[in-house]
Amino acid sequence: MRNKERACEECGIYSxxxxxxxxxSQEELLELINTLNNKSSISGILVQLPVxxxxxxxxIINAIDxxxxxxxxxxxxxxxxxVGNYDFVPCTPAGVMELIKESGIEVKGKECVVVGRxxxxxxxxxxxxxxxxxxxxxxxxxxxxxxxxxxxxxxxVAAVGIPNFIKGDMIKDGAVVIDVxxxxxxxxxxxxxxxxxxxxxxxxxxxxxxxxxxPMTIAMLMKNTVKAAIVNKTHKEE
Ligand code: GUN
Numbered sequence: 001m002r003n004k005e006r007a008c009e010e011c012g013i014y015s016x017x018x019x020x021x022x023x024x025s026q027e028e029l030l031e032l033i034n035t036l037n038n039k040s041s042i043s044g045i046l047v048q049l050p051v052x053x054x055x056x057x058x059x060i061i062n063a064i065d066x067x068x069x070x071x072x073x074x075x076x077x078x079x080x081x082x083v084g085n086y087d088f089v090p091c092t093p094a095g096v097m098e099l100i101k102e103s104g105i106e107v108k109g110k111e112c113v114v115v116g117r118x119x120x121x122x123x124x125x126x127x128x129x130x131x132x133x134x135x136x137x138x139x140x141x142x143x144x145x146x147x148x149x150x151x152x153x154x155x156x157v158a159a160v161g162i163p164n165f166i167k168g169d170m171i172k173d174g175a176v177v178i179d180v181x182x183x184x185x186x187x188x189x190x191x192x193x194x195x196x197x198x199x200x201x202x203x204x205x206x207x208x209x210x211x212x213x214x215p216m217t218i219a220m221l222m223k224n225t226v227k228a229a230i231v232n233k234t235h236k237e238e
Contacts, residue, residue, distance in 0.1 A: 113156050
């Protein structure tokens with residue numbers, strides 16, 4: 001959240017942060033969302049997940065005005081992504097696509113394997129790769145013979161949340177490896193879902209953790225926020 005706030009400052013985007021106590025009730029949170037939905041100086045709303053156990057995540061996401069949903073988590077925006085006609089793209093998968101594009105890597109016709117099926121990363125990531133004409137396989141914790149699948153990948157996106165889960169011997173020679181994982185190890189250091197040292201020996205291109213996908217996620221949040229400002233202004237003028 002600190003990095004998101006700082007990025008807003010750097011971009012000249014006005015922001016308000018509500019660091020609510022863990023005891024905040026669902027009703028209080030819904031009230032705040034309602035206030036922000038109706039506040040004309042606010043273009044985008046983001047509730048940092050996870051929320052405490054006594055709060056229902058789905059109820060909270062559904063309460064955000066889809067036009068201000070810069071995370072693209074609201075079912076209206078999720079549906080639009082599925083159809084392929086969208087204003088907002090979830091920030092992490094959007095960051096991954098931007099890295100691929102900026103590196104001059106073509107997705108069309110490539111074997112793309114996404115490891116992880118979360119609503120935040122895995123599922124929308126698969127959709128975005130599909131929109132770019134990749135052949136997409138989504139793997140998860142119940143996938144049998146996972147290494148067999150990951151070794152097929154020309155583009156491998158790891159988003160499982162398990163430290164060093166993908167090893168070098170699970171990667172095809174020359175593959176593009178994008179590590180979405182941010183895991184804190186016992187020694188306090190951050191590591192990804194990919195075992196970097198063994199993976200970089202086989203990969204054609206690989207993102208580090210930290211410093212790979214993370215900064216891209218925040219950049220994409222800024223992009224969605226600017227889009228939201230445009231969308232909401234248009235809406236008000238209608
Ligand atoms: N928690 C982990 N990733 C995210 C994200 O992209 N958005 C929000 N709101 N919470 C998160």
